Amino acid sequence: MAVGCNRTGGAVFFKIRLAAGESENTLVGMSNTLSPVAYDAKIEGNVIFTQVDAAINWMRSNSLWPMPMGLACCAIELMAASSSRFDISRFGAEVMRFSPRQADVMIVAGTVTYKMALAVKRIWDQMPEPKWCIAMGACASSGGMYRSYAVLQGIDHLIPVDVYISGCPPRPEALLDGLMRLQKKIMGENAVQDQKRELLESI
Numbered sequence: 001m002a003v004g005c006n007r008t009g010g011a012v013f014f015k016i017r018l019a020a021g022e023s024e025n026t027l028v029g030m031s032n033t034l035s036p037v038a039y040d041a042k043i044e045g046n047v048i049f050t051q052v053d054a055a056i057n058w059m060r061s062n063s064l065w066p067m068p069m070g071l072a073c074c075a076i077e078l079m080a081a082s083s084s085r086f087d088i089s090r091f092g093a094e095v096m097r098f099s100p101r102q103a104d105v106m107i108v109a110g111t112v113t114y115k116m117a118l119a120v121k122r123i124w125d126q127m128p129e130p131k132w133c134i135a136m137g138a139c140a141s142s143g144g145m146y147r148s149y150a151v152l153q154g155i156d157h158l159i160p161v162d163v164y165i166s167g168c169p170p171r172p173e174a175l176l177d178g179l180m181r182l183q184k185k186i187m188g189e190n191a192v193q194d195q196k197r198e199l200l201e202s203i
């Protein structure tokens with residue numbers, strides 16, 4: 001399915017071109033899950049009217065590029081999630097970036113020692129907005145079993161976490177579940193206003 005975008009006056013039009021094997025039910029199903037989308041199958045060329053927020057959130061939530069912050073054993077499960085068996089690319093999140101400037105979701109997988117914590121924070125700060133964080137596993141969420149002087153008791157002491165995944169370690173399916181919860185959260189965000197709040201307030 002290909003999506004094209006066209007701006008005319010104040011309105012935004014999205015043009016959908018169906019690929020071989022896709023039916024109009026694909027679009028009807030999409031319009032049912034995303035309430036701000038309206039679809040009229042009778043219009044030649046398949047045109048969708050929607051809100052800018054809904055369109056931006058839809059694109060963002062289906063193209064999350066992870067910054068894999070693998071710090072300990074949970075990272076093995078993170079790697080497994082991108083294998084063909086679990087296939088994280090079904091959610092558009094297979095593009096693991098090792099450069100913060102190209103990533104928009106940091107997956108903290110493993111024990112965050114104080115020695116590593118500031119490096120994690122620095123990489124988070126280098127990621128451009130909008131960005132999200134998944135704390136994968138007990139260690140990243142709360143320090144796990146390491147109630148010790150050397151371990152940060154949860155990465156949320158340093159950076160804001162959007163989704164926590166329990167387990168020691170969580171299986172790849174749990175990561176995919178966390179990813180879907182993050183997608184759901186992004187779909188409810190106020191994309192334009194939250195992003196440009198300072199700009200809008202200054203007008």
Ligand code: SF4
Nearest residue numbers: 073074110139168169
């Ligand atoms: S939660 Fe368990 S598996 Fe994950 S990094 Fe900590 S000790 Fe390892």
